[in-house]
Amino acid sequence: MKNTLAAAIVLALSATSSLAQAADTRINGFASVVAGLTNDEDTSMFGYNDNISFKPESLFALQIASDLGDGLSATAQIMSRGSNDYAAEFEWAYLSYEISDSTQINAGKLRIPFYRYSDFLDVGYAYTWARPPQAVYSLVFSTFDGLSIVNNHTLGNWDSSIQVIYGSYDGSVDLVSDEDPATLNNIMGINWTLTYDWFTARAIYAQAETSISFENNEDPDRLLNNGIALVGNIYPQVASDLNVDDDIGSFIGLGFAVDYNNLLIEAEFTTVDVENSIVAKQEQYYVSVGYRIYDFTIYAITEHGEDTNEGDYDYSSVLPVSLDITGYGTVYPQGTYQALIASQEETIDTATIGARYNFHPSAALKLDITSTKINDADAINVLSVGVDLVF
């Protein structure tokens, strides 16, 4: 479905140059070349390890947009990521129609506007940092198939933009392994951004019927899978409330940004929850402060994330401590349940300092040091140097 759609749009794009005289086709692109390393030989962070690597965050992208006239246009963005061995993939492919001067509808493969920078996560040139704060920008799926309607209007001196999305996602998320097969149906969301000159505020609510499979769990003992199966044999309802099967997942995001004279302040707070499931309630925030000095911007970010899991129903008191099963032995439903719930809990604290230097009208050089502490483990430091450009 996705590929068919993408192919249709590319066909539409290539056809326009020959069929419609008036069609106006533009090619834009962006690229990032980033080198980084960590100080820890055992744990990788942002894809880096203790040897310098260029692959994890380098990327090249081309966007072809064709204006077919009368408010209709087709756009495809093809991206090649180092983390994906530079295989080219369609990141976006959609048709746009301007219903009026203030309202536009997009249909196809689109970005989910979870975060303030969701729409241009990969366009490093568009933001100050080396990368958006990862404790907050933690949802690994960023696109969906569906519709987006954006309305821009003014409220007094404020610019107001309301976006409504509807669609589905079929791919993977990063929960117990790096690639847990996931399906999100009936994704619905509303995203409201208000801007007044130097001040921007933003709020989003989105929800979806969420199913996530744990079949790719890399844990050799498969404690999660076996644990749920074990509890489920005796207490099917408990297993059902642990599994992520058509459960309503919700996302709330609030943010603001100040760009006043040369001072830049930004903050976002987000919360993710999937009801009746083992998925922990995730709350994250970051605060970033930056200062522009001519072509330089220096910045510092502090981030905090907390995944807590009391369980949507606390079965601890209902489940027996131990149970003897004939022909199997003794099992410990209460302990297993508590261990499963606790396995999803995590605390993350991150501190970053960095600088951006606009050394060319279309390119920026960035230097960034980020220190990340997960639970009680030692902090892992990542140093990265990169160039972002747009063309």
Add this chain to the structure above:
Amino acid sequence: MKFLKTKLCITILGLTSVFAQAEIAVVVHPSNASALDSSAISRIFLGKLKSFDGGGQAVPINQESSMAATDEFNSKVLNKSGSQLKSYWSKLVFTGKGTPPKVVANDAEVISLISANPNLIGYIDATAVTGTVKVIAKF
């Protein structure tokens, strides 16, 4: 009469240019009766406002980023540096939410396009203004 006004205008511009070296003029087609303040002009050039107050479609045209008029316009009217503006547009371009204005090479091209199209709005060095376009603001 109109011609006379323009001539007068040029004379005055000629005088003021002694004091303000790079004054820029925002120009439209002579038939365009819109009154635009600097905030409305800025909104048009940032893609936030798409029509004139008279109702006609407003299409901004930029000059090459190497032109002095562009720098002046960006900093005086849009209040942004070249790279801030580039980053502003890259956010819109790569998300399908907007397209930066068309870019032309110099004042003469702006004048020739605008004198032929009532929907266009552009900026030029104030000393380059001719009778074929109408100045609606100077910065």
